[in-house]
Amino acid sequence: MFKKGILIILIFTFFSSCNDDEQESYIPTPLAFEAPVLFQQLLPNPSFPADNPQTVEGVSLGRKLFFDKNLSADNTLACAGCHAPNQGFSDQRQFSIGIDGIAGFRNSMPLVNLAFNTRNKFNWDGSASSLEEQILEPVINEIEMHNTWPNAVATLQAQSDYPLLFEQAFGTATISKELATKAIAQFIRTIVSGNSKFDKHLRGEASLTPSEANGFAIFLDEDRGDCFHCHGSDSNPIWSDNDFHNNGLDEEFTDRGLGLITGDPAHFGLFKSPSLRNLAYTAPYMHDGRFETLDDVINHYSEGLVFSETIDPLMKSIAQGGVQLTEADKADLKAFLLSLSDPSLANNPNYQNPN
Amino acid sequence: MKKIALILFAAIAVIACDKNDDNETVVENVNFDINFSQNFNGTSITNANFNNVDYTVANGEMISFSRMRYLITDITFTNQAGVSTVVDEYNFVDVGEEIGATIENISLPVGAYTVSARFGFTEADNTTNAYPDLNNASWNVPEPMGGGYHYMQLEGQYINDIGATVGYAYHTISAAQDVMTPEVTREDTSILFTASNIVISNDNNIINVKMNIAEWFNPWNLNERDNGLMGNYDAQIDMNINGQTAFTIE
Structure with a gap:
């Protein structure tokens, strides 16, 4: 009788512990993260919480x-x-x-x-x-x-x-x-998103047109576009520095941006640099969507900059309104920027509505 | 059987004694930190001092700082026997984001060392896309400007000759010529700096690498050179000359 009692207790304990383990140790199926090849080569692995x-x-x-x-x-x-x-x-x-x-x-x-x-x-x-x-x-x-x-x-x-x-x-x-x-x-x-024409160019699968290639040179040129300091480059294929800048939009701020969060006047009018990927699909542009077209954006940096106290030091030639790109350079810069758009994004089956 | 046990015991005792003798000759290790700090002629500069046009450079302009990032490489401790230990291949300091201000818990034997470090990468190490964390920090130099990585990005505002507030971007890189052409070449303008007889002990377990920002502007005329300096070979050479006295190790 005593032995039977112990046996029952043991069996009960065994099943009880099994149930507890099932609840406490439930592990869903780990999902490997698949970064594009260029991202794997150029960037640190993403860190997940x-x-x-x-x-x-x-x-x-x-x-x-x-x-x-x-x-x-x-x-x-x-x-x-x-x-x-x-x-x-x-x-x-x-x-x-x-x-x-x-x-x-x-x-x-x-x-x-x-x-x-x-x-x-x-x-x-x-x-x-x-x-x-x-x-x-x-x-x-x-x-x-x-x-x-x-x-x-x-x-x-x-x-x-x-x-x-x-x-x-x-x-x-x-x-x-x-x-x-x-x-x-x-x-x-x-x-x-990592399968734009420019990605393919970097992978040796596509060639840039002369206009796109010249646009990339303007993007990298300190004396013309100088876009790379805030918007990444072929070395940083996120195409953003993920930092905050005042890019000369307004003399006075109706939206304080980063300063709204930090309360620091030095941060008034600073907004995060957006990625330049997929610009073909993400119009309008800027934090307040004030520019309907890429032409508007390029014109802003070329001759539309205005001074304010927190303007980023990288915004050059403020007195002239910007770096004064030629119309040909503007067209080439636009062609390059559009080469960063990834047409496979919209129809990727993994991103569609499952409901 | 007893004899065998006795022999084994004696052997173990002898080996143990030998080990003790070795231990007596081993120098004690100590853990220490390396701090990276900035000052303007002795006045400490942190991100709390950013955006104040309070600092007067040698040429007389008042300036402020809004971004201060720099790269220190090949941090090496050489003991008195001439044995060198590289404690860090590179350390990226971002003062605004409070990144890289300290390298913690380095362990070396107590003693006196010659400590050396380098501002920027050597030509051999300044390889385009070799450092993913630096790519992620947008620290690259575009290939048409020589490739590799920045050494420093120092940005802010200054009051120019006509009293206007103007931005400056004092960016140092490997000095390049014929930028934005297929013939671009570059020249190593990294800066090696050294201090001898740096003693590491339990009483001195913090090493300080200090950058005096004022030295970068001594001499320097911001009215003539305030922006677009990466592709300016002569400016990069002058930056290299000024930077020779910017760093100290204590």
């Missing part, structure tokens, strides 16, 4: 959430509503329109190659210090999704499919804003 590694289940869930309008208060607006794959994961409207029909005040930033943003400053003004943190904001922003996280979580929890998907991704069917943002961040980190 220790508490949010890339997994097959997490990315799949994140993609579903990214395209799901249920994150907004009235179920009409998804992340993709302002970050469309066929618009370079940006928005071709100057300002995106929220669920109440109210426009924002900055142009939507493209969500491409963010896994390589090792500076961990996101948004035009650097207000988010991680991708997960960045994703928290639009859901509750009053002029964007205008929701609350408790409401968004309750909506997801009530769906028939989400609890299981969260369990598969994170080992728990209890949805939280932290897990939802982690999943979306995992998906966004998979959005990689």
Whole structure:
């Protein structure tokens, strides 16, 4: 009798511990990150948050959430509503329109190659210090999704499919804003663009036209474009320094940019350098989308710069309004910039709406 | 059996004694840090001092700093027996972002050393695209300007001869000629600096590498040379001359 009792206790303990282990040690399927060859050669490996590694289940869930309008208060607006794959994961409207029909005040930033943003400053003004943190904001922003996280979580929890998907991704069917943002961040980190004509040129698979080649020379020339200091180069294929600059747009600031976050007057009017990839799809340009065309942008740097106290020292020839490019140089620079666009991005099956 | 055990015991004891003797000759190691700091003729400069037009250069202009990034390479400690240890191949300092201000927990035997370091890369090390972390920092020099990497990016504003506030970008690279042409060539303008008799001990476990920014402008006329200096060979040579006295090791 005593022996039987011990046996029963042992068996019970064994199964109990098995159950505990299953819950505590659930590990979703790790997802290897596939960087383009040039990125592998030129850049450090992306570093993922220790508490949010890339997994097959997490990315799949994140993609579903990214395209799901249920994150907004009235179920009409998804992340993709302002970050469309066929618009370079940006928005071709100057300002995106929220669920109440109210426009924002900055142009939507493209969500491409963010896994390589090792500076961990996101948004035009650097207000988010991680991708997960960045994703928290639009859901509750009053002029964007205008929701609350408790409401968004309750909506997801009530769906028939989400609890299981969260369990598969994170080992728990209890949805939280932290897990939802982690999943979306995992998906966004998979959005990689590295197959433009210029990439192919660097890989020896395509040749630049004389106009594109001259445009690249202007881009690198300190006396003409001098674009590389802020926008990367063939050595930094993100095509951004991920830093903040005042590029001579305004004499006075209606939007303080980085200064709005830091409170430092020296940061007034500084905005993050956007990547120059996919410019063919991401018009309009600048933090406020003021320039409808690339021609407008080039004209600004050539003869439209204006002085303000925080203007970046790299903005040269302010008294003349800029570096005074010839019309031929402007055309060539534009041709080069467009060669950085990646037509495969929009139709990549991994980035499409799964819902 | 007992004899064998006794022999084994004796052998172990002898080996152990030998090891003890060796230990007595080993010099104690000490952990130390290398700090990188900046000053303007002795006045400390950190990112807290950025964007104030408070500093007067030798030519008389008042200047400020908004960006200060530089590269120190081949940091080497040579002991009195002539044995050299490279403690870091390169250290990228970004004062604004507070990156690279300290190399921590280097371990070397206590003693006196000659310490040397280099501003920028040597020609042999200044290889385009060889350093992914520096590519990621947009630290490259375009191939048509000689390729490789910047040595320093020092930027800010100054008050020019007519009282206007103007930006400057004092960028140092390997001096290049015939830039933006297929015939571009470059010349090593990195700067080796050394200090002898630097003692590392438990009482002195911090080594300081200091850059006096004022030396870069002594002499220098910003009204004539404030921007677009990377492709200016003569300017790069003059920067190299000024930089010879910019660094000290203590």
